[in-house]
Amino acid sequence: MQADRLTERMHAVLDGTATPEQAEALRIALADDPALASEFATWAAVFDGLSRMPMAHPPEGLVAAIATAVPSVRERPAKLFSDPDQLYPGHAVLGSGKARTSQPFGFQAILGRLRTPAPTRESYAMNTNRKFLAGGVAAIVALGIAAVLVGAPPKSADTLGTVVPAERYRAPQAGAEAVKLGDQAGAPVTSGVVDNAAVTAGSVEAAARADKANAALSADKANAALTADKANAALTADKASAAMTADKASAAMTADKASAAMTADKASAAMTADKASAAMTADKASAAMTADKAAASMRADKANAAARADRANAAQRADKAATN
Amino acid sequence: MSDADDQASLAAYRSGDRDAFIGLVERYHRPVYNAAFTILRRVDDASDVTQTVFLRVIERLDDYDPHYRFFSWLYRIAVNEALDVLRRNGREDPLDDDAEVADLDGCDPEALLQQAQESDRLRGCLMRLPTGDRTVLTLRHFSDLSYDEIAVILEIDEKTVKSRLFEARKRLRRLMIRIEVH
Secondary structure: OOHHHHHHHHHHHHHOOOOHHHHHHHHHHHHHOHHHHHHHHHHHHHHHHHHHOOOEOOOOOHHHHHHHHOOOOOOOOOOOOOOHHHOHHHOOOOOOOOOOOOOOOOHHHHHHHHHOOOOOHHHHHHHHHHHHHHHHHHHHHHHHHHHHHHOOOOOHHHHOOOOOOOOOOOOOOOOOOOOOOOOOOOOOOOOOOOOHHHHHHHHHHHHHHHHHHHHHHHHHHHHHHHHHHHHHHHHHHHHHHHHHHHHHHHHHHHHHHHHHHHHHHHHHHHHHHHHHHHHHHHHHHHHHHHHHHHHHHHHHHHHHHHHHHHHHHHHHHHHHHHHO | OOHHHHHHHHHHHHOOOHHHHHHHHHHHHHHHHHHHHHHHOOHHHHHHHHHHHHHHHHHOHHHOOOOOOHHHHHHHHHHHHHHHHHHHHOOOOOOOOOOOEOOOOOOOHHHHHHHHHHHHHHHHHHHHOOHHHHHHHHHHHHOOOOHHHHHHHHOOOHHHHHHHHHHHHHHHHHHHHHHHHO
16 A cells, blocks of 8 residues: 555544444554554554543633523524625535635725724614613503502512512503503503513513623624724834835945945055055165165276276386386 | 434524523533634634624524534534634734643643643644644544534535545644654
8 A cells, every 4th residue: 555545544544434344454554564553653642632632711701691692582683693695505614615705804804894894793783772772661661650550569469470580570460450541640551561570571681681782782892993903003013114124225225335435445545555555666666776876886986096096006116117 | 412402402492492592502612612712723712703603503593404413503603703703814813822721631640741731732733733724623633523514514525524634634743743853
């Protein structure tokens, strides 16, 4: 078997996807080849390490945060996020060549989204918030009117059999004798206010969810502001980096000019030195010639003097000879 | 917990039992978080994606095909969301060193320490791999999904899943050897 095929076979065996025949063929190959067996042991360690690697702990409070956002099925909106591109059937992930870009990315796209926030979580939260607030206001108005009509708080006997959360105001079950339409002071009660206990529970719960939705909206706004700050910081950093690069190029040019000037000065100084040296050489030659001339003159003088002396001597001898 | 339990929880939620869905959150928030963290390598991003994933499940509950395991469907959403965040960021962020890793089971402190060190080394190598490698290795080794399920999640065929896993493991091993040498 070729090396890669053997390795693939090892992976299949370690992964539990090899057939019994493939596993047996590998076992025979390993038994005959200690190097192969060592290779298999190394791969086994990798697989074992991966299977034993523990999962990271999510941050504290993550489950609670998710649980808070989970709506009851009755309140479940049709779409939590309004972007139609994010529907499940349209998803494409790796390798399919159909990378879904429901939102463009890149720095300019980020800036664009910051200027016009995507109508996703915000719009959902705002729409839901409005519905909760409207429902809550209507419920509170109805509650107030019911309280005026029937008196509060109810006695425990009046609430027997009513399934509501504890610690909440429980209006008694509304019946025909308790609700008098239109014959009391205050706003008329519509026929829609029937199950006061359910409305009360629902309104408080809706108000609580509205608060949570507001908190989520504030958090989203804070996140968007933080993203904008990060984008601005990145832009500032890019500008500073570009300025530094320009400064470095300018400094390099200046250095090059100075270096060229220094080279020119050196050449000039060398030429000057050469000239001086040549002048010195000429002076030396001239001085040597002068010395030679002087020496020759002295030799000539000596020769003349010697000649005169000889003539004088010759004259004396002639005089002596004449005398004798 | 089996897939039948998950399906029962979804049915209970559809009938009005909100706590049934919260039970699913408690059951799967950690593997979903780990899948997101392996792809994104940032604690905050992984937490955000984890929350988004469960809300998406609620949004698309009517689209869920019970022929697929709930866990497989959940993971598909998680991988898609994490990769979306990665694309929107436009780049991979450096590894978040503040991530808290789970404690290891066991009684022997020395063995625990050695195991923890080996796991840390392996995790460090894993996080240095390209996104595609980290994704397939997470789906196979940490989520125990079948090749077929991984193929559905990544929208590729099973042969490509095997090929990608093979190459990813080879790159992981080369990285481990390189780090050991240095």
